[in-house]
Amino acid sequence: xxxxxxxxxxxxxxxxxxxxxxxxxxxxxxxxxxxxxxxxxxxxxxxxxxxxxxxxxxxxxxxxxxxxxxxxxxxxxxxxxxxxxxxxxxxxxxxxxxxxxxxxxxxxxxxxxxxxxxxxxxxxxxxxxxxxxxxxxxxxxxxxxxxxxxxxxxxxxxxxxxxxxxxxxxxxxxxxxxxxxxxxxxxxxxxxxxxxxxxxxxxxxxxxxxxxxxxxxxxxxxxxxxxxxxxxxxxxxxxxxxxxxxxxxxxxxxxxxxxxxxxxxxxxxxxxxxxxxxxxxxxxxxxxxxxxxxxxxxxxxxxxxxxxxxxxxxxxxxxxxxxxxxxxxxxxxxxxxxxxxxxxxxxxxxxxxxxxxxxxxxxxxxxxxxxxxxxxxxxxxxxxxxxxxxxxxxxxxxxxxxxxxxxxxxxxxxxxxxxxxxxxxxxxxxxxxxxxxxxxxxxxxxxxxxxxxxxxxxxxxxxxxxxxxxxxxxxxxxxxxxxxxxxxxxxxxxxxxxxxxxxxxxxxxxxxxxxxxxxxxxxxxxxxxxx
Amino acid sequence: xxxxxxxxxxxxxxxxxxxxxxxxxxxxxxxxxxxxxxxxxxxxxxxxxxxxxxxxxxxxxxxxxxxxxxxxxxxxxxxxxxxxxxxxxxxxxxxxxxxxxxxxxxxxxxxxxxxxxxxxxxxxxxxxxxxxxxxxxxxxxxxxxxxxxxxxxxxxxxxxxxxxxxxxxxxxxxxxxxxxxxxxxxxxxxxxxxxxxxxxxxxxxxxxxxxxxxxxxxx
Numbered sequence: 001x002x003x004x005x006x007x008x009x010x011x012x013x014x015x016x017x018x019x020x021x022x023x024x025x026x027x028x029x030x031x032x033x034x035x036x037x038x039x040x041x042x043x044x045x046x047x048x049x050x051x052x053x054x055x056x057x058x059x060x061x062x063x064x065x066x067x068x069x070x071x072x073x074x075x076x077x078x079x080x081x082x083x084x085x086x087x088x089x090x091x092x093x094x095x096x097x098x099x100x101x102x103x104x105x106x107x108x109x110x111x112x113x114x115x116x117x118x119x120x121x122x123x124x125x126x127x128x129x130x131x132x133x134x135x136x137x138x139x140x141x142x143x144x145x146x147x148x149x150x151x152x153x154x155x156x157x158x159x160x161x162x163x164x165x166x167x168x169x170x171x172x173x174x175x176x177x178x179x180x181x182x183x184x185x186x187x188x189x190x191x192x193x194x195x196x197x198x199x200x201x202x203x204x205x206x207x208x209x210x211x212x213x214x215x216x217x218x219x220x221x222x223x224x225x226x227x228x229x230x231x232x233x234x235x236x237x238x239x240x241x242x243x244x245x246x247x248x249x250x251x252x253x254x255x256x257x258x259x260x261x262x263x264x265x266x267x268x269x270x271x272x273x274x275x276x277x278x279x280x281x282x283x284x285x286x287x288x289x290x291x292x293x294x295x296x297x298x299x300x301x302x303x304x305x306x307x308x309x310x311x312x313x314x315x316x317x318x319x320x321x322x323x324x325x326x327x328x329x330x331x332x333x334x335x336x337x338x339x340x341x342x343x344x345x346x347x348x349x350x351x352x353x354x355x356x357x358x359x360x361x362x363x364x365x366x367x368x369x370x371x372x373x374x375x376x377x378x379x380x381x382x383x384x385x386x387x388x389x390x391x392x393x394x395x396x397x398x399x400x401x402x403x404x405x406x407x408x409x410x411x412x413x414x415x416x417x418x419x420x421x422x423x424x425x426x427x428x429x430x431x432x433x434x435x436x437x438x439x440x441x442x443x444x445x446x447x448x449x450x451x452x453x454x455x456x457x458x459x460x461x462x463x464x465x466x467x468x469x470x471x472x473x474x475x476x477x478x479x480x481x482x483x484x485x486x487x488x489x490x491x492x493x494x495x496x497x498x499x500x501x502x503x504x505x506x507x508x509x510x511x512x513x514x515x516x517x518x519x520x521x522x523x524x525x526x527x528x529x530x531x
Numbered sequence: 532x533x534x535x536x537x538x539x540x541x542x543x544x545x546x547x548x549x550x551x552x553x554x555x556x557x558x559x560x561x562x563x564x565x566x567x568x569x570x571x572x573x574x575x576x577x578x579x580x581x582x583x584x585x586x587x588x589x590x591x592x593x594x595x596x597x598x599x600x601x602x603x604x605x606x607x608x609x610x611x612x613x614x615x616x617x618x619x620x621x622x623x624x625x626x627x628x629x630x631x632x633x634x635x636x637x638x639x640x641x642x643x644x645x646x647x648x649x650x651x652x653x654x655x656x657x658x659x660x661x662x663x664x665x666x667x668x669x670x671x672x673x674x675x676x677x678x679x680x681x682x683x684x685x686x687x688x689x690x691x692x693x694x695x696x697x698x699x700x701x702x703x704x705x706x707x708x709x710x711x712x713x714x715x716x717x718x719x720x721x722x723x724x725x726x727x728x729x730x731x732x733x734x735x736x737x738x739x740x741x742x743x744x745x746x747x748x749x750x
Contacts, residue, residue: 510708
């Protein structure tokens with residue numbers, strides 16, 4: 001028995017601690033197999049099976065761009081039909097929204113708090129439409145010859161649509177070199193996408209903050225995927241397409257949780273070496289930690305105040321530009337606030353969204369109108385915390401009918417009521433609302449609005465990811481606004497903490513008093529003994 | 532005065548267990564209250580890593596300690612008794628100042644006085660289990676979610692976290708008082724020495740029983 005006890009004691013005293021130390025402290029080798037696979041897969045460039053410069057049908061002198069489309073469709077016979085059903089052409093999607101039912105929403109009919117909306121402004125806005133001639137409500141969305149194939153598939157980078165021409169390019173001598181362009185046709189390059197998606201809202205990086213021209217030339221420190229010193233990936237490497245329906249959603253205009261593009265699609269849901277990080281992925285989107293800041297190179301618009309628009313100097317509109325070259329005031333648009341290296345705000349989001357329609361009533365008791373509503377909350381199983389660019393605006397509304405107003409902003413001529421041409425609100429509002437067929441009371445004001453854009457690009461290197469203590473901290477952490485759940489390091493129960501503190505203080509006081517009494521008593525005894 | 536005799540009170544494992552537990556509780560408290568954002572020392576990430584590792588060490592140690600307690604019969608030391616309970620309380624509140632003798636005689640078979648029995652039993656069956664269970668929930672806690680980690684699916688971390696915090700305060704209060712009570716042995720240091728060396732001078736019981744081997748205790 002004694003020997004047995006000794007053996008056990010020996011085991012417990014010597015072997016067990018060693019075992020514990022080796023098991024607990026052993027760091028696993030970093031395993032980057034998945035990343036290596038992806039690194040091997042993505043540099044492989046697409047090689048087209050067709051050299052379009054050898055196609056006779058394309059080497060003609062085209063009188064108008066519809067003929068170019070006809071030439072494309074003479075070989076790609078079914079692609080036209082695909083495009084007619086794509087959101088790049090229709091600018092709307094069919095989606096079910098709780099409380100609204102089946103809706104047909106998109107850039108075609110939605111409002112935002114940048115340039116507000118396209119209706120009555122098509123002549124200018126459709127410079128970014130993958131089609132020709134959408135100048136007003138009469139545009140034919142079912143004619144495949146209205147599709148612009150070139151704007152996405154030109155690989156020379158020289159194609160351009162004309163300004164204020166409803167999506168048409170210049171033709172003839174002043175126009176692009178179509179022989180070269182059509183000869184180069186192929187998979188879209190990032191430049192093709194960027195022509196619209198980088199410049200949305202009226203200039204580079206104005207709208208998204210994480211999508212801008214710098215992505216074409218920047219390194220991995222700006223975007224780990226697109227960086228020229230890294231894999232130098234193209235937009236369509238991730239935003240793959242099946243029958244011209246591209247993966248990925250922009251929730252300024254989208255509503256449903258389908259055909260999304262997620263980091264997990266390539267990186268798996270649990271890509272980390274440390275399981276504590278993988279556990280975070282249940283409730284925290286990859287983007288939340290891996291996009292610590294956006295607008296890393298050029299500033300993005302954070303605030304747009306339309307109420308100061310139409311001011312004139314010497315009877316003319318004017319502009320104020322800051323030292324970085326960003327407009328901070330334009331008579332045609334109002335005041336802007338620009339920011340660079342912006343920390344996102346954060347929101348629970350489950351991939352579904354609602355939008356404030358132009359027919360929706362405004363609740364003026366609220367501090368602001370939500371241009372779009374990202375659904376989701378902590379208790380929702382499908383929700384995760386996402387980084388959001390919140391674009392705040394002050395935009396025009398009808399103070400009697402309590403609706404947002406679609407103003408007529410653009411026209412090719414003076415005196416047609418266009419705000420950007422005539423610098424007058426009243427006719428712009430009348431013309432705009434007349435165009436969309438909605439009532440306008442004649443009385444307008446400006447109301448605060450918020451627009452929520454999830455941030456997905458400008459992913460940083462892992463070493464730059466948001467650290468633990470940036471959220472797990474008592475005050476002013478990144479998630480300080482998301483208060484409906486308990487987060488270690490941030491949250492505590494004040495009552496419990498106070499009780500605990502007093503328990504410790506009371507114990508300490510008790511000890512000090514008791515010890516003092518003992519010392520006094522002991523001294524007294526000693527004095528008594530001495531006497 | 533009765534005779535004093537040097538007795539081997541705390542066995543090797545007992546001391547190993549005690550001091551490792553002390554170290555682990557120190558590390559757990561130090562890192563735990565940092566995770567609680569009471570102060571900043573290691574940084575949140577390191578604090579969490581250390582806390583989790585120390586927690587596993589603590590759990591393993593507890594498993595061995597439970598095994599030891601039952602195989603040696605030492606668990607009986609913690610059976611609560613009302614005998615001398617009042618006298619023991621009176622000793623700490625009054626007698627200790629008059630240099631009165633300890634009312635409970637420390638013997639090999641009964642190392643703990645009735646107050647110690649109560650407090651240690653409370654730690655063993657209430658506070659430490661609450662800390663271990665809430666700690667494991669904390670570690671294996673899964674948020675309300677739709678993905679494929681379904682180990683434990685509870686609604687909120689809050690209850691778990693608050694229980695764990697409350698337990699931490701209780702343990703801290705115990706440690707404070709425990710550290711002080713070390714000095715209340717026959718001499719200021721006799722308790723400390725005993726827990727380090729295992730040997731302590733004990734009063735010989737009136738009925739002079741021969742020292743027993745553990746094997747006899749397992750009845």
